[in-house]
Amino acid sequence: MLFQVPLGWIADRCNRRTLHLTCGVLTLSLGLALPWLITLPALLWPALIVLGAVAGGIYTLALILIGQDFRGPDLITANASVGLLWGIGSLFGPLLSGALMHSNPQGxxxxxxxxxxxxxITALGSVMAKQKTKPRQHA
Known part of the structure; x- marks a missing residue:
């Protein structure tokens, strides 16, 4: 929670889509590293703090990108869509996690x-699509 304000500050000073993707890559990397980190408490706790910051940052940056890219009724629709997807994830995420934990200790x-x-994968597609639509500057 404390890292969302600094993350918003960073988002005002760099490419927001790239920062969004970076949060996803860090979340993925730390998720994959958790089985190894669990045996190293000195590294586990700082990693969990970073994981909470970047995983929470995915939602924060999604809202920032929505505000950047949409106006009027489209802004309302985009915000509602993200809220709906977040709700679906909140419903099915624990069910999937529980099922995986039941069958595998690293679930x-x-x-x-x-x-x-x-x-x-989807954020990478967004970054690449935005780069393709950027007008080229001629020297």
Whole structure:
């Protein structure tokens, strides 16, 4: 929670889509590293703080990007869509995590990594699509 304000500050000073993707990549990386980190408490706790910051930052940056890219009724629709998707994730995420934890001791990191991987793929597509639509400057 404390990192969302600094993350918003950073978003005002760099490419927001790239920052959004970076949060996803860090979430994915830390999710994949959790089974190893669990054996190293000195590294686990700082990693969990960073994980909370970047995973929460995905939602914060999504709202920032919506405000940047949409106006009027489209802004309302986009915001409602993100809220709906967040709600769906909040419903099915724990169910998926519980099912994976029931069948595998590393089920929670696996569920986190799966969700983060899907996000990274879509965010990467967004970054690439935005770069293609950028007008080229001629020297």
């Amino acid at each position: 929670l990191p696996l569920a986190l990594s799966l969700a983060a991987g899907i996000f990274v």
